[in-house]
Every structure is written in structure tokens, then in C-alpha cells.
Amino acid sequence: MKVLAIASAGGHWIQLLRLMPAFEQHEIIFASTRQSFSETVSSYKFYAVPDANRWNKFKLIYMGAAISRLVLAVKPDIVVTTGAAPGLMGLLAGKLFGAKTIWVDSIANVEKLSLSGRLALLFADRTYTQWEGLATPKVHYHGNVLS
Template structure:
């Protein structure tokens, strides 16, 4: 199985790296917003994508174009993300291209689900929270990636 793991910088990237052992034995590819992150995943293919957020509408479109193009070329079986906007765009593009999709909301979202998670729950095959109090009909708690 080919797995595309995508996340933006900071805690999203750190949490994504914690998932790496879950994909041993599979073809794992990483995608993020900082080229220097390639150093943290030596031995794996890594692709830099442009960062964007909801306040940068044109940049969101550009990022979506770049992410979709890469997903079409990679043809992953699974797209998994810990957020934020680039991860959401990856979930949407992955779903459109026929991949299974998984969103894991950041552990930092203690009191409420992120806006990106709410949107992802409409597209992703599975959507997870890392806090049991935040579960809904569509958003599942199954532990957290930092423990």
C-alpha cells in the first residue's frame, strides 16, 4: 500500500512523524511545507508544498493545485494528515483521486474540534480527535499520537 502522509509545520508535523511506525512495510511518502523537514524523514520520498491558510485565498488555490498535481502523480492508496490547511487540501484531493483518507485532529485542540477537522469530517473516510470529550457521530476518539 502506498501511503501519503501530509502535514504543515510545527506540531502538525511532529504528530505526523509519531505515526511513522504504523506504516512499516508500506510505501510511505511525506509531504510538508518546509524543505528542511526532508532531513527528518531520511530514506523516504519527501515533497515540499506551498503553505496556505484561510486568510490567503489565492495561495490556497495555488497550494491545492500543487497538492492535487502531486497526488495524481503519486497515486497513493491512503492519504493521512494531522493538519492543517495543506492536510485538508490533501484529504480533499486524495478523495477526489480515489484514495482512502484519514484526518487526525491536533492534540492541541483540547476544547473544540478545529475548523479544518470539521470540514475534513465531510470528506475523509475516517476522522479522529485526540480527546474523548470531542467525539461526535463523525469524529472518533481512539487514543492520541503523543502518548
């Protein structure tokens, strides 16, 4: 199986890296918003993607197009993300091109899912929280990736 693991910088990236053991039997391709992160996954393919947020719609459109091109080129079987906007766009593109999609909401979201996580619920095949109190029939809890 080919896994595209995508996340924005900071805590999202760190949490994504903590998920690596779950996919070690598969081909993993990483994508993030900082080219320098390629050094942290030097034995894997890595792609830099544009960053954007909900406050700049034009950048969101540009980012969505770039990530869609990446998903189309990589042809992953699974797209997994810990957020935020680049991960959400990766899930949407993955879903459109036939990949299974997994959203893992950030451990920082203690009281409710992130906005991106709530949007991911609309189309992700699986959505996970890292807080047991946020689990629902649609949001799964199996522990956290930062302990």
C-alpha cells in the same frame, strides 16, 4: 499500500511523524511545507508543498493545485494528515482521485475540532480526535499520538 502522509510545519508535522509506526508495513511518502523536513525522513520520499491559510485565498488556490498535482503523480492508496490547510487539501485531492482519507485532529484542539477538522468531516473516510471527550459517532478516539 502507498501512503501519502502530509502536514504543515510545527506540531502538525511532529504529530504526523508519531503516526509512522502505524504505516511501517507500507510505502510512505511524506509531504510538508518545509523542504528542511526531508532530513527528518531521509529514508523516505519527501515533497515540499506550498503553505497557505484561509486568510489568503490566492495562496490557497495555488497550494490546492500543487497538492492536487502531487496526489495525481504519487497515486496514493491512502492520504493521512494531522493538518492543517495542506493536509486538508491533500485529503480533498486524495478523495477526488480515489484514495482513502484519514484526518487526525491536532492534540491542541481540546474543546472542539479545528476548523480544518470540521471541514474534513465532510469528506474524509475517517476522522480522529486525540481527546476522548470530543469523540462522536463520526469522530473516532483511540488515544493520542503525543503522550
